[in-house]
Amino acid sequence: MSSPCRNAALLKWVDECARLCRPDRVVWCDGSREEYDRLMAAMTASGAAIALKKRPRSHLFRSDPSDVARVEDRTFISTPSRVEAGPTNNWIAPDELKGTMTGLYRGCMEGRTMYVIPFSMGPLGSPISRFGVEITDSPYVVCNMHIMTRVGSRVLEALGTDEEFIPCLHSIGAPLKPGQKDVPWPCAPMEQKYIAHFPEENLIWSYGSGYGGNALLGKKCLALRIASAIARREGWMAEHMLILRLTSPEGRRFHITGAFPSACGKTNLAMIEPTIPGWKAECLGDDIAWMKIGPDGRLYALNPESGFFGVAPGTSYESNPAAMGTLKENVIFTNCALTDEGDIWWEGMDGPPPAHAIDWKGRDWTPASPTEAAHPNARFTAPAAQCPVISPDWEKPEGVPIDIFIFGGRRASVAPLVHEAYDWDHGVFLGSTAASETTAANIGAVGNLRRDPFAMKPFCGYNMGDYFAHWLAMGDRLGKNAPRIFYVNWFRKSPSGKFLWPGYGENSRVLKWMCERVAGRVTGRPTPIGILPRQEELDLQGLSLPHDDLAELLRVDPAAWKAEIPDIQKHFAQFGDRLPGRLAAQLQRLRERLG
Ligand code: OXD
Ligand code: MN
Secondary structure (H helix, E strand, O other), X not given: OOOOOOOHHHHHHHHHHHHHHOOOEEEEOOOOHXXXXXXXXXXXHHOOEEEOOOOOOOEEEOOOOXXXXXXXXXXXXXXXXXXXXXXXXXXXXXXXXXXXXXXXXXXXXXXXEEEEEEEXXXXXXXXXXXXXXXXXXXXXXXXXXXXXOEEOHHHHHHHOOOXXXXXXXXXXXOOOOOOOXXXXXXXXXXXXXXXXXXXXXXXXXXXXXXXXXXXXXXXXXXXXXXXXXXXXXXXXXXXXXXXXXXXXXXXXXXXXXXXXXXXXXXXXXXXXXXXXXXXXXXXXXXXXXXXXXXXXXXXXXXXXXXXXXXXXXXXXOOOOHHHHHHOOOOOEEEOXXXXXXXXXXXXXXXXXXXXXXXXXXXXXXXXXXOOOOOOXXXXXXXXXXXXXXXXXOOOOOOOEEOOEEEEEXXXXXXXXXXXXXXXXXXXXXXXXXXXXXXXXOEOOOOOOEEEOHHXXXXXXXXOHHHHHHHHHHHHHHHHHHOOEEEEEOOOOEOOOOOEOOOOHHHHHHHHHHHHHHHOOOOOOEEEXXXXXXXXXXXXXXXXXXXXXXXXXXXXXXXXXXXXXXXXXXXXXXXXXXXXXXXXXXXXXXXXXXXX
């Protein structure tokens, strides 16, 4: 097929990649519905996809059991010096990594088609948006990119003859010999997987995995790792944050962004249905926020994605009705279970489990089976526009002005339900020390406590110490317009291991308190760790929360916090002289307040 592209740099790069990867053919993706349906039909015919009888235009994929999540151990920030990548990233020198990966890419698309996907992160025409082009040999990736980004001819048109783009090269790393039969989910062994970022060149190379953030390169690779490095250079922010609008009964709008580690309920909070009367919520994004200071000096946030790549297990009409409403049609499901009626199922979905299903590995499953039917990191890929609570302003080119930042994590103890930072520096301290128990979103042990600063540990494209400094610098620029900073923990447990807070829609009660703090309607109470609500300031009408549970949720235990200090010190020490003195001063102040 002759190329529809007029952009000289893009043509040259595609030509170089084709010579290196040696695909049987090159296809320029036009982003049309017809293209999506054609690829899905081909994948259904080959056995890679299963068309779901119960959901129009929806398909189920089962990955290789070794390729089920992001691979942080195989993810690299390849800056010229190790210190630029910092202690929280894996590092290999660019020459060495390029040498290794070039060897892997050589001939890696033999027997396959190379797809060229021009895409835009953010709506076309927005001053905040950026272009990327992903080259991939996975039609599954092409279809996911159709949902997660704006793709195709309109982007190619916007790329014109010389518009800049971020090149993203992806291969599943599984060439086919002539006559060799393909498998449903081809990928390379773990030790050959590389998710590589070259921030100095704005370049992304990914090899060996077809799953999620490893392969949909607009998401974590471009919109977080590379964008965070660009944002630092250019003076804006690329964050692992949901974006939410809350409107009070009086009609005042509050815009909130929230950073939580993967699989800690970010999508649920993004689509919250408030349980408190008169408050309305709209979703603007569930995973990533790009934020720039606007002409009025406030911070404006835009979601660069156009779809949700959400964790399926636990999603139900009870926990997240808006997500369930989004999943009725045009959805890609990965590693969910298949019911005998031709629908998907996962643990935690409403109603009783099916009497029989096919599990994510393609085996017969019944409720008596010893293993889960869906993988804990099973996902749905769904268009954001289908979300019943999507805000009419979610694609507003200039974004929305942010009032509130929330940080949080999953902690059984120590962190109370909510506390507010005393000021910006203290808020940056809270973000920089955020801690959470690990989840299935990454390959590795689940349930261990780790510090995940700003929920960006796996996603910061440069030295995290410099990233903290960038946050401080943004606060200096924002001054009195800076959003207020809060820290939440929906996951605190009683000594007997029971969750103390009901979570989900009831989290609106905590959001309301934050809005009332912003509006100056409540004072809170100062504690050594920050400002907590007075018990009577939390709107708990209609909620039967035992008094002791409330007291425990809002309890600050100085001894437990003092015990945290050596761990925070150790965490900070890894950044050496890149740790801003202002954060060391915050730690000292916390120590003093704890007495
Ligand atoms: C995600 C993640 O997929 O954070 O959003 O893992
Ligand atoms: Mn995420």
